[in-house]
Structure formats: C-alpha cells, structure tokens
Amino acid sequence: xxxxxxxxxxxxxxxxxxxxxxxxxxxxxxLRGGGTSDPGQSVALNMDGLQADRQAQMxxxxxxxxxxxxxxxxxxxxxxxxxxxxxxxxxxxVMVKEQEEQVIR
Numbered sequence: 001x002x003x004x005x006x007x008x009x010x011x012x013x014x015x016x017x018x019x020x021x022x023x024x025x026x027x028x029x030x031l032r033g034g035g036t037s038d039p040g041q042s043v044a045l046n047m048d049g050l051q052a053d054r055q056a057q058m059x060x061x062x063x064x065x066x067x068x069x070x071x072x073x074x075x076x077x078x079x080x081x082x083x084x085x086x087x088x089x090x091x092x093x094v095m096v097k098e099q100e101e102q103v104i105r
Contacts, residue, residue: 008067
C-alpha cells in the first residue's frame with residue numbers, strides 16, 4: 001500500500017502542466033497586426049494546440065480525481081477498522097469485568 005502511494009505521488013508530481021506559448025508565432029500576432037496586412041481578409045486560428053493542451057489538462061484532472069477518490073475510500077476503510085477495534089475492546093472490557101467478579105467470589 002505504501003509502495004502504491006509512493007508511485008501515485010511520483011506520478012502526479014512528475015506530470016507538468018503544459019501552458020500554450022502565445023508569444024511566438026510564425027506569422028505574428030493577429031491582434032498586434034503582425035498577421036495579415038489586408039483588413040478585409042478573414043483570419044483562421046489554429047486551435048489544435050489548445051485542444052491538445054485542454055485534453056492533457058483534463059486527463060491530469062481525471063487522474064487527480066481518481067487519486068482523491070482512492071484516498072477517500074482508504075480513509076473510510078481505516079475509520080471502519082477503528083470502529084471495529086473499538087467494539088472489540090468494549091467486548092474485552094466486559095469479559096475482564098466478568099472474570100474479575102468470578103475471581104473475587
């Protein structure tokens with residue numbers, strides 16, 4: 001279990017979030033006037049890079065959500081185990097009390 005946690009921690013801390021670079025463009029910026037020189041000409045923006053970045057971010061978010069869900073389930077299991085141990089100790093206390101009464105007689 002500790003090995004799995006270490007692997008998950010390394011996996012999620014090693015994934016860099018990619019940020020698109022809007023400053024470098026082969027044709028210049030459309031907004032800065034470095035794109036087309038004809039004002040009547042339509043402009044097409046390439047959204048493939050943004051789409052890939054968005055998909056990568058969604059994948060990272062899904063992995064993080066899965067990790068958080070696994071951690072929540074592990075914590076619920078720990079809580080359930082603690083409750084069970086509490087019940088066992090209560091039963092043990094009752095048994096000790098009964099033995100004490102028999103020893104005194």
